[in-house]
Amino acid sequence: MTLPVPVHVVAALGVFLLVGFLGRWLARRLGQPGVVGEIAFGMLLGPAVLGLAWPRAQSVLLPADVLGPLRDLGHAGLVLFLVGVAHELRLDASRLRDRAVAWTALGTFVPSLLVGAALGGWLVWLDRPSLRGTAPTGAFVLLVALALAVSAVPVLARVLADRGLTATRAGRLSLTSAALVDAVAWLLLAVVIAIATPGSKGAWTAATVLAVGALAAALGRRLLRTPPAERLCARWPWPVAVVLGLWVLLAADAAESLGLTAIFGAFVVGLMIPPESPHWDEPVRRVSTLGLWLVPVFFIATGLRIWTASGGIPWLVAILATALAVLAKVGGGYAVSRLGGEGHAAALRVAVLLNTRGLTEIVLLQAGYSAGVLTSGLYLALLVTAVVTTSMTGPLLSLIDRRHGTEATSAPRENEPIALG
Numbered sequence: 001m002t003l004p005v006p007v008h009v010v011a012a013l014g015v016f017l018l019v020g021f022l023g024r025w026l027a028r029r030l031g032q033p034g035v036v037g038e039i040a041f042g043m044l045l046g047p048a049v050l051g052l053a054w055p056r057a058q059s060v061l062l063p064a065d066v067l068g069p070l071r072d073l074g075h076a077g078l079v080l081f082l083v084g085v086a087h088e089l090r091l092d093a094s095r096l097r098d099r100a101v102a103w104t105a106l107g108t109f110v111p112s113l114l115v116g117a118a119l120g121g122w123l124v125w126l127d128r129p130s131l132r133g134t135a136p137t138g139a140f141v142l143l144v145a146l147a148l149a150v151s152a153v154p155v156l157a158r159v160l161a162d163r164g165l166t167a168t169r170a171g172r173l174s175l176t177s178a179a180l181v182d183a184v185a186w187l188l189l190a191v192v193i194a195i196a197t198p199g200s201k202g203a204w205t206a207a208t209v210l211a212v213g214a215l216a217a218a219l220g221r222r223l224l225r226t227p228p229a230e231r232l233c234a235r236w237p238w239p240v241a242v243v244l245g246l247w248v249l250l251a252a253d254a255a256e257s258l259g260l261t262a263i264f265g266a267f268v269v270g271l272m273i274p275p276e277s278p279h280w281d282e283p284v285r286r287v288s289t290l291g292l293w294l295v296p297v298f299f300i301a302t303g304l305r306i307w308t309a310s311g312g313i314p315w316l317v318a319i320l321a322t323a324l325a326v327l328a329k330v331g332g333g334y335a336v337s338r339l340g341g342e343g344h345a346a347a348l349r350v351a352v353l354l355n356t357r358g359l360t361e362i363v364l365l366q367a368g369y370s371a372g373v374l375t376s377g378l379y380l381a382l383l384v385t386a387v388v389t390t391s392m393t394g395p396l397l398s399l400i401d402r403r404h405g406t407e408a409t410s411a412p413r414e415n416e417p418i419a420l421g
Helices: 003-028 033-055 057-061 065-088 099-126 139-148 153-162 169-196 200-226 227-235 236-257 263-273 278-309 315-340 344-354 358-370 376-404
Strands: none
Touching: 003 033, 003 065, 003 278, 033 263, 033 278, 033 358, 033 376, 057 169, 057 227, 065 153, 065 236, 065 263, 065 278, 099 139, 099 169, 139 169, 139 263, 139 315, 139 358, 139 376, 153 169, 153 278, 153 344, 153 376, 169 236, 169 263, 169 344, 169 358, 200 227, 200 263, 200 315, 227 236, 227 278, 236 263, 236 278, 278 376, 315 376, 344 376
8 A cells, every 4th residue: 555645754754753863862872962873873874774674675665756855854954953053153252362262273173174185185096986976176175174174063062061061171162163163164165065066157156155145144143133133032932933944944045046055045044143142042942953853854865865876885985084084183183282271181172072073074075965076985984984083072081081080160151052963
């Protein structure tokens, strides 16, 4: 008996959400961020086992007319979640004046970027179609470099909150440095998309959209911090959240129609939200939480697509990328944090925290894959890097605590970012 398509979509959605819940639950039972379980179950374990045990499973259980709406729903969930990510990039001037932030951001970003570029250059030299693809060399090398250089602000915020490190020196330093690194990374991602866009109009379109987006974010922030907007937000947070969610989806669609990834539309809206206003935190939290619940749908739908198109994980590349990512991020972050005046234990904690890549790397990989810069095989290899580096954070922090003791909590400050992920 064949189910009607709407019923089939709803049933599959329920299964996807259950898989996401089980992944989060198991990861947290093992002391890991929930996103690790979602990625492992959704993008790696589930599609791989299903594909190996029953190769025709997708055509039988998830035909195109069912999987299509689920992909759209997962994509919408990712876009909604990214509003919270953008809202968390709070680079207030008082923290940026700390010399250690600049040192730490440089130490964690530049070595990782250089090592990632070297990895990308090696893949270009290797010239295997399953890994190299046909993307322009500049876009390919830069995207691989960014994948190794980013840190995951949402997952990092959750790790800090779960371990009581949010108000510590290492927690504040790592979160601010990660926000600074990711802000630069999102701008460089626009360069990747522009280079990868066929024809000379790609770069001009990307530059125009970014300029207009920056202006819109600045003007929007001024408008949303006015007293009438604040009162409206405080009195009716639910309706404001609904309007905000629709606004994000429209902005994402507009960015995609202009040749950029939908990520930039979501980021522009997220940057419009005044970070210093407590009234706006609640609508942003509700929109991002809805997106967070739908992200497993994105993971599973994308995982099925990737595994169908690939021949499996190129393990040599995955192991090499992971080793280089850890060496550059932890080694560079530690060395430069020490040069910036941090103590041994604090520098170790900061370096380990900034090695968390999580969902931020997944978003970069997805943007690169959608733009034709990454092949499915390289996507899977770098996905392993994201999972391994994120899952290392908790055990390494526990090891540092056992050897050097826990860090004392400093006095709390205002405008702490909301912890998502």
